[in-house]
Amino acid sequence: MPSVLVTREIFPETLQRLAGHFEVTPNEGDQTWAPGALARSLAGHEGVLVAGGERIDAALLDANPQLKAVCNMAVGYNNIDVAACTARGVLVTNTPDVLTETTADFGFALMMATARRIAEGEHYLRAGKWTRWSYNLLTGSDVHGATLGILGMGRIGQGIARRGALGFGMQVIYHNRSRLPADQEASIQARYVSKEELLREADHLVLVLPYSPASHHAIGAAELALMKPTATLTNIARGGIVDDAALAEALKQGTIAAAGLDVFEGEPSVHPGLLEVPNVVLTPHIASATVRTRRAMADLAADNLIAALTGGRAPTPVNP
Numbered sequence: 001m002p003s004v005l006v007t008r009e010i011f012p013e014t015l016q017r018l019a020g021h022f023e024v025t026p027n028e029g030d031q032t033w034a035p036g037a038l039a040r041s042l043a044g045h046e047g048v049l050v051a052g053g054e055r056i057d058a059a060l061l062d063a064n065p066q067l068k069a070v071c072n073m074a075v076g077y078n079n080i081d082v083a084a085c086t087a088r089g090v091l092v093t094n095t096p097d098v099l100t101e102t103t104a105d106f107g108f109a110l111m112m113a114t115a116r117r118i119a120e121g122e123h124y125l126r127a128g129k130w131t132r133w134s135y136n137l138l139t140g141s142d143v144h145g146a147t148l149g150i151l152g153m154g155r156i157g158q159g160i161a162r163r164g165a166l167g168f169g170m171q172v173i174y175h176n177r178s179r180l181p182a183d184q185e186a187s188i189q190a191r192y193v194s195k196e197e198l199l200r201e202a203d204h205l206v207l208v209l210p211y212s213p214a215s216h217h218a219i220g221a222a223e224l225a226l227m228k229p230t231a232t233l234t235n236i237a238r239g240g241i242v243d244d245a246a247l248a249e250a251l252k253q254g255t256i257a258a259a260g261l262d263v264f265e266g267e268p269s270v271h272p273g274l275l276e277v278p279n280v281v282l283t284p285h286i287a288s289a290t291v292r293t294r295r296a297m298a299d300l301a302a303d304n305l306i307a308a309l310t311g312g313r314a315p316t317p318v319n320p
């Protein structure tokens with residue numbers, strides 16, 4: 001039987017299914033991997049189920065030439081050096097589709113919480129500051145009828161566009177590496193614009209593009225300066241797409257009104273400037289975190305691993 005490592009605590013049913021095919025080394029107690037520990041623990045394993053926090057790079061692969069499959073329990077796979085895997089004949093898989101709607105729900109919720117200052121209101125109330133109803137208490141900006149800007153227009157971006165256009169009567173504009181076919185644009189009522197127009201026109205800008213060297217700091221001081229002072233920015237994509245230091249300064253100076261962030265540069269660390277400003281809603285990378293979706297992600301990663309190591313065809317490969 002091949003042996004596999006599962007780097008995170010996952011559902012017992014998924015582990016049991018894997019145990020029907022493999023010698024499984026689970027991560028009991030969901031321990032965090034110290035630097036270098038993952039490469040050492042992979043010794044003797046032909047496959048691994050990993051999550052976003054674990055880096056799979058050339059050095060780890062060279063230390064584990066027996067490795068045949070790296071199955072990510074996430075749709076984003078910037079934690080994996082895919083080129084290094086491909087060069088060594090290691091299959092990489094991810095978990096698209098199963099988390100699309102759940103993640104779009106969260107993106108929309110975070111955007112709404114940011115626009116309507118829900119977290120600020122909660123902190124205010126818990127701090128015992130609420131003494132009377134007042135006309136100008138925590139006034140935010142409308143979501144319905146506003147202009148929704150989406151940077152990145154993959155499956156999750158389209159889910160957010162649908163929610164905005166069809167559910168909230170928003171004007172949806174987007175920018176992406178490639179433009180959607182006209183019928184797809186029509187079905188989600190989204191209009192393609194330049195990145196500059198997107199930044200200038202959006203009342204609420206949501207980031208849903210993958211991280212790569214090309215998207216590093218796609219939103220920095222210069223981009224924030226183009227946005228409306230009343231605008232909000234929501235990032236459910238990846239840390240590193242936003243320059244968090246520049247964002248903290250923009251929030252402090254009122255360059256934009258507010259931000260909602262589920263992902264951070266260098267997470268789980270959060271830039272101290274972001275912790276100091278009140279006009280940001282901070283969540284710990286939970287956009288896909290519903291029980292059903294996390295189970296589906298683990299199951300799809302397991303399907304990939306089983307197929308990859310038993311001569312089948314992995315359902316969602318990243319490299320051919």
Ligand code: DGY
Pocket residue numbers: 052073074075076077099288
């Ligand atoms: C994903 O699937 O990419 C989510 O961000 C979870 O890591």
